[in-house]
Structures are given as C-alpha cells and as structure tokens.
Amino acid sequence: MSQAGWQVDPESGWLVENQTIGFEIRWRLQRLLHHERSAYQDIVVAELERFGRALFLDRILQVAELDEFIYHEMLVHVPLAALPAARRVLIIGGGDGGTLREVTRWRDVEEVHLVELDEAVVRVCRQWLPQLGAGAWDDPRLTIHYADGFAFLEAAPAGHYDAILVDCSDPGTPADTLYSEAFYRTAHRALAEGGCLVQQALSPFIHRDVLTTILQRLAAVFPQRGVYFCPSISYLIGLQAFVWGAKGTNPAAGPARTAPDGTRWYTPESHRAAFLMPPALAIFRASAG
C-alpha cells in the first residue's frame, strides 16, 4: 500500500501529515477505507480515532467528520446570510460535498455550479463520506463541472454569480493559482452587483505571512474585503481564516436574513463573533480595511 514519497502503513496504522509549520502529525488510523492515486493527487479515506472518517489529499487532511460542519457552515452561511438573496452560487473545489450540502439548504438558490478539478475526489467522497454531501449531490439545481476553477471562472458570464465560494486546498498545492491577484480579478468580474466571494485562507497565527499576502492580493481588487475566523479542530491550526471580497455587501455587518434551520455551528451570534478582531488579530483588520 505504501508508495513513493508516501507513508501510509496500514499495518502500523499510522499516516504522517507533514505539511505543517513547526510540527508533524502522525494520525492513528483505525481503519484505512480507501486509497488511490488519481490523475492529480493521492487520495485516502480513513477512520480516525475521535475525529471520525477523514479525507486526505496528498497526505494532508482535508475534512473530518468531527468538525467539518463548523468549516462548511461558516464558509457558506456567513456570505449567504449577509446577502439579501442568492440565486446563483458557484463553488470552486468542494469535491467532498460539505459546502454543497450547506448551499442547497437555502431555498432561494436556483443554480449551483460546482467546479472540481479531480473527478476522483467526488467519486470517493460520495462512496466513503456519504454524509458530507448527503442528498445534495442529487439536487436538481446542481451542475458539476470537472474542470480547473480558474479557467471555468474566466469563461463565466460577467456579473453572473451572487456568491463564489472557494473551498480549495492551500497555496502550494494544485489550488495555488486560486490565491492569485489574477484569480481575484476574474472572480470580481464574474460576481453580480451586491455579490460576495469567500475563500478558505489557512490560519492567522501559524500562517500569518501567507494570510497577509492573500489579503494584500484581495485588496488590490476588492475595495470591500476582509477576513473572519472560526474554530478549527481537525486541521490542528486553532483558528480557520476565511477571506472575503464583496461588491456592495458587507458580511462583517452581520446577517441580513435568517439562515436555514438545522445548523450546528452557524447562528447569528457566531456570525458576528467570527468578525471579532482582538488586538492580536488587529494586523488583519488594518490590512483588510
């Protein structure tokens, strides 16, 4: 089962994740459920102690059952509750289905495009992490595109999307171009007036420099932009950062409408708390305006 450059060892029951700054993680695999190498990356689904089932791409944990709802609810409901309405939503990445699940909770959404580079991620997650996407994969409003997110967005009509949700892996992975100023310019063009872009953007303490750079690139394109945070358990970074850029909508002002029932982390209070910037995070407030 082990491959070049890889350290999956089902006999010892350990998987080494070494992308992190300052430390390395050895995940204790209770059960290795699936392992394949797609055209783009190495894909593992495993059962972890306490964290539940988890997806790893190129040895980096992407999603775990224990806390995936925090990330997905805060990525989706913060912008969608800040918008007066959201008819057309674009998800870039998000092949595990969690972001899609949250988007389809909104009744007024008429059209969801999900653009995932790697067909294998969707296939594997539908089979091995079925509760991530749940019924959302069969939603009639959904169109899946197996394509490069940047290229897809370049071909999109101007002013089309009310929300663009970038649920991708980190800079330095195949998602690297999705953190470029050119990408933000393309997203700005594709956003409708009043629309909002949100993207996962690592963490404010461990990846302070990368987050600062992302915000600078965003600021070059979006006069209205900023950052918000939610707890992250399974990424082991403490705080997950999301960056946002908008055309006339300000998610930092709090929800403009009521989010769907059934959320486990998102509430109007957690929406507002996500934008708190204690002095230690003021650097991000200052740089993001």
Add this chain to the structure above:
Amino acid sequence: MSQAGWQVDPESGWLVENQTIGFEIRWRLQRLLHHERSAYQDIVVAELERFGRALFLDRILQVAELDEFIYHEMLVHVPLAALPAARRVLIIGGGDGGTLREVTRWRDVEEVHLVELDEAVVRVCRQWLPQLGAGAWDDPRLTIHYADGFAFLEAAPAGHYDAILVDCSDPGTPADTLYSEAFYRTAHRALAEGGCLVQQALSPFIHRDVLTTILQRLAAVFPQRGVYFCPSISYLIGLQAFVWGAKGTNPAAGPARTAPDGTRWYTPESHRAAFLMPPALAIFRASAG
C-alpha cells in the same frame, strides 16, 4: 540526552508528544534550551519553529510563546472582570508565570498566592521563559508556595479567596486530584462570598467525555457553574475549555468592570464571545446549567 521512556533527540531535532487522542505530534525543535528531570517530572524548554519558546512537562506542551497570552488572559480576566473587586487571588499551578503576570495587572489585587508543586518549573521558566512571568515574579503582593495545591487549599481559611485560578496540567497527570469533586468542595469552602473558581478543562471536541465528567463533578458542588472557550493554537485542540464555579458571581453575564490595558486577546467582546454555545456545544450548556 535521551532517557528511558523519552524521545528527545537533539540530533534529529524532534520531540514526540503522544498524549493526544487520535494523533501524535512530532515537534520540530530548532534548539533544545534546557532538559532536566525534576522530582516530579521531565522538563524541557525548546525553541520551536513559528511557536517560539515552549515548555514541555513529561513530553506534553504546556505553554508556547506564540499564543500563551490567549490562554492566560482568558483564564484570568474573565473571572476578574466579572467580579466587582478581587483582593485575594489564589493560583494553583501556573509555575510558568503567565497567569501570575495577568493577575498582577489588576491594581486592586492585594494578595496573590501561587501554589506550585514543582519548584523546578518556576526556576526553569524564570530562566528560560522570562517574558512569561515578566516582572510579576518580583511583585511584593506575591507569595510562592511549593506545595500540593489540594493540600494547600484544605488548610486555607474558609471564605478567603475572591478568585481561585487552577492553571494545572490535564487529568491523568500529577494534577489529577485537582479535577475531583472533593477538590471542588474544598475550593468552594475557601472561596469568599461572590468569589469565582476557574480551571482549564481540556477541549470540548477532542475531550468531550472528560469535560462532561469535570462539569458533572463541579455541578455537584457549585449551583452556579459553567464553561467557556477560547481558541487554542499550540495545544492543537482548536478550542480550549475553562470551567467555572461561583458563589454569587456570573462571568457568563459579561464583564462587570474594565480589565487592565494592554491585553492582546481579552476584550469585553471576546469575554462575551467566550460564552457562546452554538448547537454543537449545547450539551455543555445543558449539563452546566
């Protein structure tokens, strides 16, 4: 440098922390600054990439420069700002000095007792982590007792302390008895009317069962009790839980007075946000009343 049962290897530059559920951490040591075995435990101070200097007791990270202020400010200022006044403060544990530093910022505090089991922790931290305690170690209001925290509290006068801050290691370590119902009963007796106890209590997602048990024990003693949270970066648990028990004070109601200047995480807003209980944490709200 390596010892029985230990994996400090300054040549490879790795230190293995294996107390965690579901995963194991290998810290990348930039520099091993100090290593000794005291009468109670193994003590390491090392320089880590990104996390700064860190203290390890028995291979478990206790404090790191990167984010220690979040933990210490939230442990101290939440109860002290909720109290109308705090003249007498007891710190149990806290041998690194960070809790002491925050307590001594309060001008109205007249008396601070710090009870640390292991004299070596104080000595090592004063030498190798001097910014933790800063000038607080020389504060004339401070008395240090090298003693068992539980025994010290049993001998304390009834109704003496306005605040008891338990800044100890986790259950299963030498601090185990500090999480017993008997300890909470003793603390209740030593608290003044209107006083408040706060204790670090692991994390709500990774240590859900342990936190639930701690809250049940606390509830058997304190009709007024609960839990609050702050981000934790260097413990790699996402959210740090603190439990509290009070005699007539309710920290969940927010600050009753202004905290000292110069905090980096504590603000009136972060005080209130610490008590947010989204549905996923409602189990702790229900069990803690």
